[in-house]
Amino acid sequence: MRVLSSQRVTYFFSADSKAAYRVADGERVKVQTRDCFSGKVKTPGNLFEDVSMGDVNPATGPIAVEGLSAGQTLCVAIERIRCGRKGVIMCSPNLGVLSEDVRRPRTRILRIEDGKAGFSDDLSIDLNPHVGVIGVSPAEGRFPTFHPGDHGGNMDTVDACEGSKVYLPAFVDGGMLAMGDVHAAMGDGEVCGTGLETSAEVTVRLSKSEDLILKRPMIETPKAWLTFAAAKTLDMAARLATEDMVKFIQSKHGTDFEEAYMLASLIGNLRISQVVDPLMAVRMSISKRYL
Amino acid sequence: MRVLSSQRVTYFFSADSKAAYRVADGERVKVQTRDCFSGKVKTPGNLFEDVSMGDVNPATGPIAVEGLSAGQTLCVAIERIRCGRKGVIMCSPNLGVLSEDVRRPRTRILRIEDGKAGFSDDLSIDLNPHVGVIGVSPAEGRFPTFHPGDHGGNMDTVDACEGSKVYLPAFVDGGMLAMGDVHAAMGDGEVCGTGLETSAEVTVRLSKSEDLILKRPMIETPKAWLTFAAAKTLDMAARLATEDMVKFIQSKHGTDFEEAYMLASLIGNLRISQVVDPLMAVRMSISKRYL
Numbered sequence: 272m273r274v275l276s277s278q279r280v281t282y283f284f285s286a287d288s289k290a291a292y293r294v295a296d297g298e299r300v301k302v303q304t305r306d307c308f309s310g311k312v313k314t315p316g317n318l319f320e321d322v323s324m325g326d327v328n329p330a331t332g333p334i335a336v337e338g339l340s341a342g343q344t345l346c347v348a349i350e351r352i353r354c355g356r357k358g359v360i361m362c363s364p365n366l367g368v369l370s371e372d373v374r375r376p377r378t379r380i381l382r383i384e385d386g387k388a389g390f391s392d393d394l395s396i397d398l399n400p401h402v403g404v405i406g407v408s409p410a411e412g413r414f415p416t417f418h419p420g421d422h423g424g425n426m427d428t429v430d431a432c433e434g435s436k437v438y439l440p441a442f443v444d445g446g447m448l449a450m451g452d453v454h455a456a457m458g459d460g461e462v463c464g465t466g467l468e469t470s471a472e473v474t475v476r477l478s479k480s481e482d483l484i485l486k487r488p489m490i491e492t493p494k495a496w497l498t499f500a501a502a503k504t505l506d507m508a509a510r511l512a513t514e515d516m517v518k519f520i521q522s523k524h525g526t527d528f529e530e531a532y533m534l535a536s537l538i539g540n541l542r543i544s545q546v547v548d549p550l551m552a553v554r555m556s557i558s559k560r561y562l
Numbered sequence: 563m564r565v566l567s568s569q570r571v572t573y574f575f576s577a578d579s580k581a582a583y584r585v586a587d588g589e590r591v592k593v594q595t596r597d598c599f600s601g602k603v604k605t606p607g608n609l610f611e612d613v614s615m616g617d618v619n620p621a622t623g624p625i626a627v628e629g630l631s632a633g634q635t636l637c638v639a640i641e642r643i644r645c646g647r648k649g650v651i652m653c654s655p656n657l658g659v660l661s662e663d664v665r666r667p668r669t670r671i672l673r674i675e676d677g678k679a680g681f682s683d684d685l686s687i688d689l690n691p692h693v694g695v696i697g698v699s700p701a702e703g704r705f706p707t708f709h710p711g712d713h714g715g716n717m718d719t720v721d722a723c724e725g726s727k728v729y730l731p732a733f734v735d736g737g738m739l740a741m742g743d744v745h746a747a748m749g750d751g752e753v754c755g756t757g758l759e760t761s762a763e764v765t766v767r768l769s770k771s772e773d774l775i776l777k778r779p780m781i782e783t784p785k786a787w788l789t790f791a792a793a794k795t796l797d798m799a800a801r802l803a804t805e806d807m808v809k810f811i812q813s814k815h816g817t818d819f820e821e822a823y824m825l826a827s828l829i830g831n832l833r834i835s836q837v838v839d840p841l842m843a844v845r846m847s848i849s850k851r852y853l
Contacts, residue, residue, distance in 0.1 A: 390828070462804045462846075464827070466828065506837070509659060513659050532660060533651050546800050
């Protein structure tokens with residue numbers, strides 16, 4: 272299997288980006304990713320205030336998928352995520368939902384071992400590794416890799432994990448996938464502004480999806496389908512994620528809008544992905560059992 | 563066990579409300595509840611537009627708990643929820659996050675049987691019964707029972723289910739609990755504006771909590787602790803629920819704010835309860851394993 276090195280990264284999802292790598296439709300590759308600080312946070316003395324925003328969220332790529340055309344859908348099947356041996360978490364008066372309550376910035380570096388991270392002597396945290404940044408080139412303009420959007424990007428969604436498929440709308444030929452910002456652990460919300468930030472090696476299979484035509488990303492887990500939307504407020508993102516899910520239910524069941532809307536209310540779960548990136552992100556999931 | 567009949571209901575959580583029932587500290591009672599339409603929706607021909615808002619969310623009570631004083635905390639241990647035999651779901655151009663997309667209002671009445679509700683011939687829905695309205699008198703003024711707030715009220719939170727304890731701050735002596743609006747099924751968000759609305763009989767044990775002093779409701783499930791907040795926007799509610807959880811972690815672990823905040827980011831799950839009541843409601847959960 273080819274290894275795509277994290278020597279070649281981008282800090283933007285850009286309409287005019289050039290491919291760093293090219294893969295065949297259906298090819299499996301190992302994508303090496305740097306942590307979200309480009310590996311520059313090495314000790315607890317390195318605070319958020321010392322990080323240059325230009326170093327935030329390096330995403331390995333862009334990766335062009337051969338045969339994938341604008342208007343089609345890219346499927347990124349995440350087969351394995353192997354995290355690094357340490358993870359960084361930070362808080363700062365300039366970061367997170369309770370930023371103004373932080374008196375002094377702090378950086379913690381946790382050791383990652385045997386599926387756990389040691390937070391303190393008597394508290395170890397179960398890992399839930401997932402890919403924070405996973406996106407494609409937008410139709411026009413460019414977004415920093417710390418922005419989420421219709422192109423994916425900084426999705427910070429725990430379901431982008433081993434065993435899941437992330438579907439992204441290709442806005443340009445080849446899609447131009449880039450990924451990085453793996454979190455070894457994070458809860459819904461990422462409230463303090465970071466998860467447990469780590470370098471990683473992510474095994475993915477990249478292919479053209481024949482079935483879905485999308486405006487925004489979707490995720491398929493072994494048990495559920497999820498819509499995803501980012502917007503200026505959680506309320507706006509919630510609306511968009513619901514809209515997409517109702518349409519998805521309609522397409523699967525052939526029902527009218529009203530039936531699908533009521534079904535979404537009964538069995539759809541509208542959940543927060545993150546509340547700290549420049550845009551807020553919400554997803555809606557529905558069990559495959561109902562589709 | 564005493565049965566508290568749904569003949570005595572209130573449509574307001576009011577600072578000056580008088581007790582309909584009195585129970586001893588630690589008493590178990592069966593609380594009968596009407597559905598959220600006061601039982602007036604009987605056929606698919608009864609649309610949301612025909613419902614008087616004065617009939618919405620009858621809450622059985624108020625129930626005064628003896629010995630509970632203002633400033634203390636009421637614990638409502640939900641031991642059993644027995645749903646009625648039918649559930650109502652509605653959509654309307656005047657209801658829910660996608661209200662403007664609804665062309666014609668619709669009412670569906672589903673049969674509830676053996677833990678499931680039949681949505682269509684080939685689709686039956688698993689139930690997750692929970693108490694939608696559960697609250698106490700506020701310190702001042704009054705709130706309709708379809709409002710959520712610091713007093714609880716229309717919490718519409720799926721974790722207010724069998725096996726959970728809902729903790730409510732008592733703002734007046736006796737607390738003046740009222741409950742109703744049981745949903746046989748609902749997903750996070752309640753996006754179309756209703757769950758599967760049903761009458762029910764809810765067995766609860768009411769007692770004074772000796773351990774918690776609260777500003778807003780909390781929920782304890784067998785596996786997790788949850789904070790809860792309602793506000794004008796999801797973003798504001800998310801902030802409050804996070805704030806409460808960080809303080810809760812601090813009180814349990816004796817750590818400073820910054821450690822608790824980072825821990826909340828790694829292992830706390832910030833989730834949407836509902837997006838359709840006049841205020842938006844968000845909760846944050848943390849596994850008991852970490853406390």
